[in-house]
Amino acid sequence: MTENIIEVRDLVKHYPVTQGVVFKKTVGQVKAVDGVSFGLRAGETLGVVGESGCGKSTLARVLMNLEKPTAGSVVYKGQDISKLSGGALRRLRRQIQLVMQDPYTSLNPRMTVGDLIGEPFEIHPEVAPKGSRRNKVKELLDLVGLNPEHINRYPHQFSGGQRQRIGIARALALRPEIIVCDEPVSALDVSIQAQVMNLLEQLQAEFGLSYVFIAHDLSVVRHLSDRVAVMYLGKIVEIGTEDEIYERPTHPYTQALLSAVPVPDPTQRHHKTIIRLTGDVPSPISPPSGCRFRTRCWKAQDVCAEKVPLLEVRQGSDHPSACHFAEKREIVATHEV
Amino acid sequence: MSDILVSEQSAPGPGGSGRPSGRLLEVDDLRVEFRTRDGVAKVINGVTYHVDAGETLAVLGESGSGKSVTAQTIMGILDTPPGFVTGGQVRFHGKDMLRMSSEERRRIRGEGIAMIFQDALSALNPVFTVGFQIAEQFRVRRGLGRAEAKKRAIEMLDQVKIPNAKSRFNNYPHQFSGGMRQRAMIAMSLALDPEVLIADEPTTALDVTVQAQIMDLLAELQRERHMGMILITHDLGVVADVADRIAVMYAGRIVEEADVYDLYAKPAHPYTIGLIDSIPRMDEKGQQLRTIKGLPPNLMNIPPGCPFNPRCPMAQPVCREKVPPLLQVGNARASACHFAEELVNRD
Numbered sequence: 001m002t003e004n005i006i007e008v009r010d011l012v013k014h015y016p017v018t019q020g021v022v023f024k025k026t027v028g029q030v031k032a033v034d035g036v037s038f039g040l041r042a043g044e045t046l047g048v049v050g051e052s053g054c055g056k057s058t059l060a061r062v063l064m065n066l067e068k069p070t071a072g073s074v075v076y077k078g079q080d081i082s083k084l085s086g087g088a089l090r091r092l093r094r095q096i097q098l099v100m101q102d103p104y105t106s107l108n109p110r111m112t113v114g115d116l117i118g119e120p121f122e123i124h125p126e127v128a129p130k131g132s133r134r135n136k137v138k139e140l141l142d143l144v145g146l147n148p149e150h151i152n153r154y155p156h157q158f159s160g161g162q163r164q165r166i167g168i169a170r171a172l173a174l175r176p177e178i179i180v181c182d183e184p185v186s187a188l189d190v191s192i193q194a195q196v197m198n199l200l201e202q203l204q205a206e207f208g209l210s211y212v213f214i215a216h217d218l219s220v221v222r223h224l225s226d227r228v229a230v231m232y233l234g235k236i237v238e239i240g241t242e243d244e245i246y247e248r249p250t251h252p253y254t255q256a257l258l259s260a261v262p263v264p265d266p267t268q269r270h271h272k273t274i275i276r277l278t279g280d281v282p283s284p285i286s287p288p289s290g291c292r293f294r295t296r297c298w299k300a301q302d303v304c305a306e307k308v309p310l311l312e313v314r315q316g317s318d319h320p321s322a323c324h325f326a327e328k329r330e331i332v333a334t335h336e337v
Numbered sequence: 338m339s340d341i342l343v344s345e346q347s348a349p350g351p352g353g354s355g356r357p358s359g360r361l362l363e364v365d366d367l368r369v370e371f372r373t374r375d376g377v378a379k380v381i382n383g384v385t386y387h388v389d390a391g392e393t394l395a396v397l398g399e400s401g402s403g404k405s406v407t408a409q410t411i412m413g414i415l416d417t418p419p420g421f422v423t424g425g426q427v428r429f430h431g432k433d434m435l436r437m438s439s440e441e442r443r444r445i446r447g448e449g450i451a452m453i454f455q456d457a458l459s460a461l462n463p464v465f466t467v468g469f470q471i472a473e474q475f476r477v478r479r480g481l482g483r484a485e486a487k488k489r490a491i492e493m494l495d496q497v498k499i500p501n502a503k504s505r506f507n508n509y510p511h512q513f514s515g516g517m518r519q520r521a522m523i524a525m526s527l528a529l530d531p532e533v534l535i536a537d538e539p540t541t542a543l544d545v546t547v548q549a550q551i552m553d554l555l556a557e558l559q560r561e562r563h564m565g566m567i568l569i570t571h572d573l574g575v576v577a578d579v580a581d582r583i584a585v586m587y588a589g590r591i592v593e594e595a596d597v598y599d600l601y602a603k604p605a606h607p608y609t610i611g612l613i614d615s616i617p618r619m620d621e622k623g624q625q626l627r628t629i630k631g632l633p634p635n636l637m638n639i640p641p642g643c644p645f646n647p648r649c650p651m652a653q654p655v656c657r658e659k660v661p662p663l664l665q666v667g668n669a670r671a672s673a674c675h676f677a678e679e680l681v682n683r684d
Binding site: 194276 | 399544546548549550553571576580597602613615616617618619620623624627628629632
């Protein structure tokens with residue numbers, strides 16, 4: 001197996017909850033990410049799934065060094081990225097780029113596409129000398145399937161899918177090694193979503209990119225990912241290869257999540273395993289003691305309230321799962337096509 | 338559920354017949370346009386569908402296909418201007434609602450047809466308690482007193498499985514989670530026991546586990562009350578789970594209508610084929626995503642002929658000239674494609 005290019009260790013990101021105007025008193029912590037460890041291998045796609053509020057976007061922001069972690073580290077090729085500054089940080093930023101969810105608000109409406117995609121070159125002139133920039137931008141537009149002649153257009157003249165392509169072109173401009181995609185296709189219509197997913201796959205093959213692919217849509221994640229991490233309330237509850245997670249899930253939350261995904265095949269209506277969770281995700285300000293999922297879990301025992309289950313490989317399983325009673329259960333009847 | 342079609346008297350056919358047929362709710366050759374400063378957008382161009390008691394019709398389409406505008410027209414909540422109905426009928430129990438007085442329409446709203454929306458937070462009034470907003474209907478429409486209305490509202494909250502309904506009665510919408518708000522909105526829409534419920538993307542803003550809860554609840558309430566339901570959605574997964582019949586919309590037209598099993602097994606319109614091929618499936622490994630090339634048309638400038646022809650892999654010269662009508666193909670299904678017969682008869 002190839003080496004990890006990013007190594008995340010015990011990453012914690014808490015946001016203070018304050019009260020008062022002048023003397024802001026901290027009255028609590030939103031535990032957005034609370035002890036997450038994983039590695040990203042060169043050339044692979046790591047999918048991160050979870051419901052809203054589970055900390056997946058915060059994870060993206062910390063990976064991008066847009067937020068300083070409260071504790072733990074993100075190590076890129078031996079360097080802890082949160083400790084970098086100045087030139088070293090700038091050089092690092094070239095290597096890790098972000099594609100955001102909302103193609104409507106993530107592009108400056110007053111800049112032309114040429115300026116938007118060319119802007120990274122202003123900060124990193126070593127990538128493209130001034131004279132060659134317009135040509136570079138045109139190449140990028142062509143690469144993501146847009147008409148290079150549209151270089152002088154403004155974002156509002158493009159559709160949602162095309163705008164997402166602009167966002168991807170901009171992320172590619174500096175030839176990064178890693179692209180963090182935060183819900184890149186969830187704002188798009190199905191027919192357009194497939195176009196963008198295919199583009200992401202094609203670019204990965206062409207440039208050997210590594211993706212951290214964050215999404216709530218489990219079907220999309222399965223389609224694109226080599227490995228998948230399932231998050232719940234700031235923790236990874238299960239991590240493994242695509243097959244391990246989708247065909248042999250061992251954590252009750254993963255099983256419930258998979259069983260809730262509607263399958264676009266009416267003949268499966270009465271043949272599906274259905275696990276219905278009750279209630280909502282608890283507040284990340286005061287997560288339940290022990291296992292965070294225990295309040296919604298049908299397997300919960302006394303030990304779940306007392307001991308935090310570690311993310312480790314347990315007996316009868318081939319991949320790490322954070323459940324005291326991890327047990328394989330087939331939810332999705334997978335077939336090859 | 339699956340034998341709804343068998344019991345039907347007539348299959349969906351071309352619109353514009355104009356005669357009452359004893360159906361619960363019928364949309365007949367509806368046309369709506371939006372007159373804006375930049376021009377006229379033809380948003381609905383002859384939509385015909387119907388829903389009967391106890392059945393679920395799913396209206397499937399991407400953004401801009403006109404699925405929500407059709408629903409707004411049925412409910413009489415279309416913004417005018419810019420929206421204008423330029424033709425067609427919406428018949429409820431055989432009576433054309435578009436020609437009723439606003440007083441008559443108001444009586445149908447809530448009691449005859451009710452609607453729930455995607456975004457419950459903006460659909461609920463933030464300055465009144467959830468309980469008050471439900472009880473209000475019993476007081477205004479049923480003339481009940483304060484205490485009796487409150488009792489009935491709490492019963493409704495109970496029915497949609499909001500825990501501690503009694504104490505939740507006095508909560509404001511912001512104190513509810515997303516899923517609970519959707520439940521509260523369902524309680525509100527069902528308060529007057531409507532015969533038809535229109536659900537416009539009811540679970541799009543929710544997480545999958547909550548989405549599953551809400552869809553289960555809707556299906557259960559529909560069964561209990563024998564309601565007709567129009568489920569508007571873009572999600573082919575949700576549709577496969579709950580719908581009896583599906584109408585697929587594209588550029589303000591219905592391009593295909595069929596029983597849910599037929600539609601997935603053998604779509605009879607190239608757009609439907611494209612949609613089904615372009616969704617990633619969790620239960621398939623090594624699947625290649627096929628895409629529909631290009632973009633949906635600009636509704637101010639819909640291409641001549643079949644509106645799907647610029648994106649269609651099967652397009653022939655005739656598709657650029659003649660608009661294909663929604664015609665019956667095979668047994669109890671309809672498609673608006675010149676080559677529908679060939680698509681249905683393929684292996």
